[in-house]
Amino acid sequence: MQWFSRSQTLLKVLIATLIGLILITSPALAQDSSIFNLNEATTITKIVEISKQLQPPKLRGQHTKGHGTVWAEFTVAPDLPEDLRVGVFKQPGKTYPAWIRFSNALVMDDTKPGLHGMAIKLMGVEGEKVLASEKNAQTQDFVMLDHPVFFIHNAEDFAEFFTALAEARGQVPQEFFKKHPPELEIVQSFQQKYIGNLLAAQYWSTTPYRFSNTAIKFSAIPTSQIGGEVGATPNYLRAVMADYLRNQDATFDFLIQQQTDAEKMPVEDPTVEWDEQNAPMQKVATIRIPRQIFDTPEQFAFGETLSFTPWHSLPEHQPLGSINRARKAIYQATSKQRHQEMDVAVKEPMPNSLTPYLLNP
Numbered sequence: 001m002q003w004f005s006r007s008q009t010l011l012k013v014l015i016a017t018l019i020g021l022i023l024i025t026s027p028a029l030a031q032d033s034s035i036f037n038l039n040e041a042t043t044i045t046k047i048v049e050i051s052k053q054l055q056p057p058k059l060r061g062q063h064t065k066g067h068g069t070v071w072a073e074f075t076v077a078p079d080l081p082e083d084l085r086v087g088v089f090k091q092p093g094k095t096y097p098a099w100i101r102f103s104n105a106l107v108m109d110d111t112k113p114g115l116h117g118m119a120i121k122l123m124g125v126e127g128e129k130v131l132a133s134e135k136n137a138q139t140q141d142f143v144m145l146d147h148p149v150f151f152i153h154n155a156e157d158f159a160e161f162f163t164a165l166a167e168a169r170g171q172v173p174q175e176f177f178k179k180h181p182p183e184l185e186i187v188q189s190f191q192q193k194y195i196g197n198l199l200a201a202q203y204w205s206t207t208p209y210r211f212s213n214t215a216i217k218f219s220a221i222p223t224s225q226i227g228g229e230v231g232a233t234p235n236y237l238r239a240v241m242a243d244y245l246r247n248q249d250a251t252f253d254f255l256i257q258q259q260t261d262a263e264k265m266p267v268e269d270p271t272v273e274w275d276e277q278n279a280p281m282q283k284v285a286t287i288r289i290p291r292q293i294f295d296t297p298e299q300f301a302f303g304e305t306l307s308f309t310p311w312h313s314l315p316e317h318q319p320l321g322s323i324n325r326a327r328k329a330i331y332q333a334t335s336k337q338r339h340q341e342m343d344v345a346v347k348e349p350m351p352n353s354l355t356p357y358l359l360n361p
């Protein structure tokens with residue numbers, strides 16, 4: 001028994017040393033060590049509770065307004081260099097079918113400024129995933145906003161912000177921003193965001209992700225020639241996208257930025273933009289959204305039953321940093337709550353879950 005407990009201790013030391021070695025050899029992951037932090041776990045539980053309270057019945061608590069969920073193809077760059085052939089990018093030239101949900105972060109009226117979301121779900125992705133409850137799911141999500149940085153440093157600050165928001169009953173939590181002027185500056189830049197067409201905006205992950213042994217951020221840049229005035233009606237973004245996709249394809253390049261300096265490109269703080277001078281964007285895939293009719297009631301309803309989370313992921317692309325760690329429990333809890341209210345099972349889609357209405361040339 002004594003030998004057993006001593007050998008157990010030895011084993012623990014050996015495992016800790018091995019983990020330590022892995023963390024030391026990887027600057028990005030070394031900063032992710034607070035994953036074992038108890039305070040953070042308590043903070044996340046608090047955010048989950050507030051999220052569930054603030055969530056409108058049957059709907060998402062954030063990004064409530066979906067403009068539509070479109071069918072897409074995500075093709076890994078055929079000439080991808082050897083060192084970038086990681087996770088879903090392992091096989092150059094491979095095409096994954098995908099759903100993309102476009103959303104407003106906060107506002108319900110499109111004429112009002114604010115952030116927009118682009119959430120991509122690849123299907124047919126083989127390999128065990130990081131979420132224990134969905135490890136056999138065949139999906140990989142890439143969740144993005146049309147701004148390069150998030151406005152909160154970490155889970156702890158988010159809990160403070162969210163508590164203030166709940167107390168302010170939907171109004172801007174002035175007290176929080178009085179104490180956090182740089183965050184207010186970022187939020188003010190969101191309030192300058194007016195877009196004419198969701199297919200013409202650039203989107204960023206804002207938070208970092210694992211890319212094998214390094215850390216990356218990712219981005220989608222539109223490559224179709226799309227102009228477009230800012231509209232004047234509350235749902236113009238959906239109408240403009242529907243009109244555009246009825247007539248032509250839309251395309252994006254999907255790019256990654258690799259962390260080259262752990263100080264200047266922190267993993268734990270998504271308010272810091274990774275400067276493209278130090279971490280240039282590298283194209284790893286092309287997104288093609290073919291001509292289609294997506295704005296049918298059936299497809300809209302389907303999109304609202306989907307669950308996007310950065311944690312629908314292969315281990316090679318596991319989310320990193322405090323905000324992403326918080327998102328793990330939050331997205332699962334809020335998705336579960338709205339699915340229970342809708343009386344629909346939480347289930348990752350297969351490529352044949354819904355047939356898109358594609359318009360061939």
Ligand code: HEM
Nearest residue numbers: 060061062063101117119143144145150158205308334335
């Ligand atoms: C602690 C910080 C955050 C919290 C509490 C939070 C919370 C949420 C929640 C509750 C949802 C709805 C989930 C569902 O019901 O399925 C959501 C969706 C979303 N979030 Fe976050 N989020 C956070 C950070 C971020 C960041 C950093 C990004 C940057 C990319 C982001 C982008 C999005 C997008 C695009 C969606 C919509 C996904 C969809 O279309 O279903 N969020 N968020």
